[in-house]
Amino acid sequence: MQTQQPFQTFLDEHRVPVLGFLRAMVGPSDADDCFQETFIAALRAYPKLQDAGNLRGWLLTIAHRKAIDHHRARGRAPVPVAEPAELVAVDGIPERDDGLWAAVGALPPKQRAAVALRYGSDLPHGEIASALGCSPEAARRSLHEGLKRLRKELA
């Protein structure tokens, strides 16, 4: 069996990408609740974790599920809130824009998740696929479609 690192180390390593992802998915004010749900679920399952190979992918899969549960519980499309999280400026996405997260929130779920993982968590393309549980090809397509739509919305 593989040695497991203390959960504190795991938390320190992954808190930033998870919070970034969740802020992009559900907006900054609800990200906190989803963060609690995500890490409590991870802590619960942690001792029995068999494959320590891709811990971040595993964790972001949980975070993704929690964000979906959150939307479902609210029974509505996400209404992103003011004070958008800062965003890395890449691929023509503005660094800060009050309308940006609203536009991200309005994307279809797969595209929204792909964009949130790429720019909220700063994940490389390969890991987006594993976090979404889809093929790299599908992940790339979701990201591409999402960005195209955002550019149009924000133009």
Next chain:
Amino acid sequence: MSTATDNATIERFKARAAEEHLLDVAYTTTDSPFGPLLLARTRRGLVRVGLPNQDTDELLVDLAERVSPRVLEAPAELDETRRELHLYFEGKLDSFDLPLDWRLSGGLRQRVLRAINRIPYGQTRSYTEMARKAGNERAVRAAGTACGSNPIPLVVPCHRVLRTGGALGGYGGGLAMKQALLELEGVLDESPAS
């Protein structure tokens, strides 16, 4: 991104982990006259005290392996331990009142350590006496090993165990620390070691 907000988020997570009984090992570090100490507890009680010369990361990995990987930094869980230790270092406390978790020591070692835990403040015993108390007078070497492997030093006062004849013997935190603790408790004069 506000760090203060992030910290509040992390604090809420830890409070909830404790509430839901998912915090198996809580730890913190605290200052002492000898340098920083690591303090770790389970729901049963204090399970590990790391001395200044020990590597904190290694101790935490060891706790993750031997107790549970659900290890989180949670200073509030160790408030009482920290309070009593600081009083002890100020010479204002001569007996700890802390629940202990003995699980890191088994068999003879645990019996020796439990016997050591009953040595009163300001007194010393020999390794041989400790072996006898643990039920095996011939196990002097084992008694020495048990002291050397004490996972809860300071609180379980292995510094009060000396060689027959009064030589200091050994100490995980270094002999200077053992000497200083015995001086604090008034066992040794504060003269330089001969």
